[in-house]
Amino acid sequence: MEIALGAGTVEYTDTGGPGPVLVFVHGLLMDGTLWDGVTASLTGYRCVVPTLPLGAHRQPMREDADLSLPGIAVLLAELLERLDLREVTLVGVDTGGALVQLLMATGDARVSRVVLGSCDAFDNFPPGLTGKTLFLTGKLSPGLFGLFMQQMRVRAVRRLPIAFGWLTKRGDAVSAAWLRPLLSQAGVRRDTVRALRAFAADPGVLQEVAERLPGFDRPALVVWAGEDRVMPLEHGKRLTALLPKGKLVEVEDSYTLLPLDQPVEFARLVGEFTAG
Template structure:
C-alpha cells in the first residue's frame, strides 16, 4: 500500500482488522520488513507498518522534504492522521525508538501506549560504532556515499561491528535486502545523506527530548536486549524510571534488533502489554 504525504510517497503494510492498532517504526537503513516476524505472531491485532525515508525506502522524497529527525517524526504524525489511526500502540526500535520519543515528548494524542525497544536515547546519538560510522559517511557526497556503501554487498563487511554486526545476531539476509534501494537509486542515496547530515547537526536532540518525557503519562513498555552492544542496557533502566508508567523487560539472546533476533518473544511481550 502507499499513501501520499507532504514529503512524498510512503509505502506501508496494514493487516487490517478491528483489533488493537499497533504501529511499528523501524530505524536507519531499514524498512518495514524488520517487523515481519512479530507481525506474523500478532494475529488479532491491526498491525500497520510504514517504511519511512530512512535509507531503505523505495520512493525518493521531494527535494524540499524535511528529513531531519523532527521532520520525519512529523511525517509519522501525518501518517497517523491520514490513516485516521486512533488509540495507537506505537512501537519503535533503534532510531525508530528515537522517533517515537519525539512523538511522546509532543504528547501525540493518537498514541495511547508505547513500546520502546533497544533504541537511541539520551547522549547515545549517534549510537555506538554503527551510528558513528554511518554519520561520518553522511559527510560524503551522495555519489561517494553510494561508492562507500557498495562494500555492504559483502556479508563479511555487513557483519562488522561498524555495520550490522552488533545490531542483529540472525538477520543478515534481511539487512542485505534493506541496502538494495540505496545501492540502486540515486534519489534514495540523496535522501539518506540528507537524513544523516541533519541528524549529525543535532547531537543533543535526545537529551532535550528526555527532559520532556516525564510528562508522558500513558503506559510504556521498555524492552531491552540484555546483550546489546550498541544501545547501553542502563539506558533501558533510565527510560523506564523516567516515565511515570514505564516498565522494563530485558530479553536474552538478542542484539539491538529484537524483532529479528527474538520475534516470537517480542510479539508475546507486545501482546501481553496491549491486553493489560
Template structure:
C-alpha cells in the same frame, strides 16, 4: 499500499482487522520488513508498518522534504492522522525508538501506549560504532556515499561492528535486502545523505526530548536486549524510570534488533502490552 504525505510517498503494510492498532517504526537503513516476524505472530491485531524515509525506502522524497529527526517524527504523526489511526500502540526500535520518543514528548493524542525497544536515547546519538560510522559517511557526496555502501554487498562487511554485526545476531539476510534501494537509486542515495547530515547536525536532540518524557503518563513498556552492544542497557533503565507508567523487560540472546533476533518473544511482549 502507499500514501501521499507532505514529504512524499510513503509505502506501508496494514493487516487490517478490528483488533488493537499497533504501528511499528524501524530504524536507519531499515524498512518495514524488520517487523515481519512479530507481525506474523500478532494475529488478531491490526498491524500497520510504514517504511519511513530512513535510507532503505524505495520512493524518493520531494527535494525540499524535512529529513531532520523532528521532520521525520512529524511525518510519522501525519501518517497516523491521514490513516485516522486512534488508540495506537506505537512500537519503535533503534532510531525508530528515538522517533517514538519525539511523539511521546509532544503528547500526540492518537498514541495510547508505547513500546520502546533497544533504541537511541539521551547522549547515545549517533549510537555506538554503527551510528558513528554511518553519520560520518553522510559527509560524503551522494556518489561517494554510494561507492562506500557498495561494500555492504559482502556479508563479511555487513557483519562488522561498524555495520550490522552488533545490531543483529540472526538477521543478516534481511539486512542485505535493506541496502538495495540506495545502491540502485541515486535519488535514494540523495535522501540518505540529506537525512544523515540533518541527524548529525543535532547531536543533543534526544537529551532535550528526554527532558519532556516524564509528562507522558500513558503505559510504556521498555524492552532491551541484555547483550546490546550499541544501545547501553542502562539507558533502558533510565527511560523506564523517567516514565510514570514505565516498565522494563530485558530479553536474552539478542542484539539491538529484537524483532529479528527474538520475534516471537517480542510479539508476546507487545501482545501483553496491548491487552493489559
C-alpha cells in the same frame, strides 16, 4: 500500500481488521520488513508498518522534505492522522525508538501507549560504531556515499561492528535486502545523505526530548536486549525511571534488533502489554 504525505510518498503494510492498532517504527537503513516476524505472531491485531525515509525506502522524497529526526517524526504523526488511527500502540526499536520518543514528547493524542525496544536515547546519538560510521559517511557526496556503501554487498563487511554485526545475531539476509534501494537509486542515496547530515547537525535532540518524557503519563513498556552492545542497558533503565507508567523487561539472546533476533518473544511482550 502507499500514501502521499507532505514529504513524499510513503509505503506501508496494513493487516486491517478491527483489533487494537499497533504501529511499528523501524530504524536507520531499515525498512518495514524488520517487523515481519513480529506481526506474523500478532493475529487479532491491526498491524500498520510504514517504511520511512531512513535509507531503505524505495520512493525518494521531495527535494524540500525535512529529513531531520524531528521532521521524520512529523511525517510519522501525519501518517497516523491521514490513516485516522486512534488508540495506537506505537512500537519502535533503534532509530525508530527515537522517533517514538519524539511523539511521546509532543503528547500526540492518537498514541495511547508505547513500546520502546533497544533504541537511541539521551547522548547515545549517533549510537555505537554503526551510527558513528554512518554519520561520518554522510559528509560524502551522494555519489561517493553510494560507492562507499557498495562494499556492504559482501556478507563479511555487513557483519562488522561498524555495519550490522552488533545490531543483529540472526538477521543478515534481511539486512542485506534493506540495502538494495540505496545501492540502486540515486534519489534514495540523496535522501539518506540529507538525513544523516540533518541528524549530525542536531546531536543533542534526544537529550532535549528526555527532559519532556516525564510528562508522558500513558503506559510504556521498555524492552531491552540483554546482550546489546550498541544501546546501553543503563539507558533502558533511565528511560523507564523517567516514565510515570514505565516498565522494563530484558530479553536474552539478542542484540539491538529484537524483532529479528527474538521476534516471537518480542511479539508476545507487545501483545500482552497491549491487551493489558
